[in-house]
């Protein structure tokens with residue numbers, strides 16, 4: 001049987017992974033994960049592109065994937081380097097006939113895909129990139145991507161009316177043995193450029209390990225064991241603890257869990273427990289997630305520029321590093337902002353309410369180049385997702401898809417509304433809430 005390389009990317013799962021299933025049908029599948037060194041370099045502001053919390057989650061996710069593959073008789077080949085070079089070399093060494101992987105949509109990722117494709121061509125090795133990231137399949141959109149509505153509600157209505165969520169794909173059964181290649185060690189923190197592992201702050205709202213196994217367990221816990229889905233709409237703007245929202249984001253971002261799996265479980269819950277506004281709202285949020293993926297597909301590199309997808313070249317942005325640094329460190333003097341910025345720094349997580357506020361404050365109150373904020377989030381967030389992060393920052397900064405681009409959060413009002421007893425601010429700043 002012919003050798004097929006499967007290159008795992010942000011799809012670190014075996015359930016509902018169409019790309020992997022197709023690869024395993026095509027031949028002797030050899031699963032590979034590459035810790036791409038470019039994602040561990042410093043960005044233009046001096047932040048490591050993948051910070052310590054996300055790195056920890058990723059290492060755990062890769063370890064879990066290897067165990068799950070081993071349980072099926074296969075293995076995961078692990079390497080550190082530049083993905084296209086390593087994948088092409090392995091494919092050549094093992095005389096593979098094709099490389100399969102999940103399709104990505106953004107600049108850096110598609111550049112890597114393109115250079116891999118270029119390397120494989122002279123070797124006569126095929127490359128198959130398969131869509132696995134979203135709830136609604138890209139091929140099921142009823143419009144060409146250029147006609148993607150620019151306002152979320154228009155997109156949601158269109159897609160809900162005309163498109164069905166495809167069924168999840170079964171997890172493959174027993175797999176072939178991986179032979180004639182060193183499996184390779186999962187790198188340490190030091191290899192990836194960190195001095196030490198991050199310390200877990202006991203106040204964290206996200207105290208979970210990475211991987212498909214823990215992701216599926218959290219889904220089970222949130223819906224079934226704790227029965228929290230039925231009140232999601234009421235609790236989702238909370239800020240303290242694990243249970244005000246699903247906390248599925250890091251697993252979704254690395255693809256440890258598929259959005260269709262979440263969807264199917266929500267539908268089952270609606271049949272077996274209750275269907276209400278809350279159950280719908282989790283799906284509604286997953287549609288937001290899709291919206292930003294398709295927005296990234298439509299607008300390409302514009303999403304990463306200060307002028308945004310609106311291409312607003314008139315808007316001026318400040319680039320005062322000292323002012324920006326007070327925001328990063330949580331030293332602006334505004335307790336609600338500072339508490340949130342300390343939470344992200346110490347845990348890698350921040351609530352959606354917090355993110356909306358700190359982003360609005362940076363872009364609209366301080367007038368700082370919002371791409372700096374997005375680049376800091378890229379480094380700091382445990383759940384960083386290129387489309388969702390940059391899409392939301394475009395939106396909040398007023399250069400994206402917000403029909404009310406001048407919308408500004410009045411921070412004091414938000415603090416009174418969402419933290420009336422100052423419990424959140426006290427949690428992160430101590431009793432002295434005037435930071």
Ligand SMILES: Cc1cc2nc3c(=O)[nH]c(=O)nc-3n(C[C@H](O)[C@H](O)[C@H](O)COP(=O)(O)OP(=O)(O)OC[C@H]3O[C@@H](n4cnc5c(N)ncnc54)[C@H](O)[C@@H]3O)c2cc1C
Pocket residue numbers: 236245246247248249250252253282285286288289292350351352353355356359377381383384385386388389390392393396
């Ligand atoms: C400036 C800014 C940057 C953000 N960056 C990211 C990011 O890098 N990665 C990320 O996953 N989310 C990001 N979000 C969206 C949102 O804040 C997080 O998805 C959410 O807080 C994660 O917690 P949860 O899984 O408990 O969310 P839940 O409330 O339980 O939502 C369930 C899922 O729906 C999706 N979702 C929820 N809110 C949004 C949203 N506003 N936009 C798109 N999808 C959403 C996520 O996949 C989430 O896991 C950002 C929001 C803002 C305002």
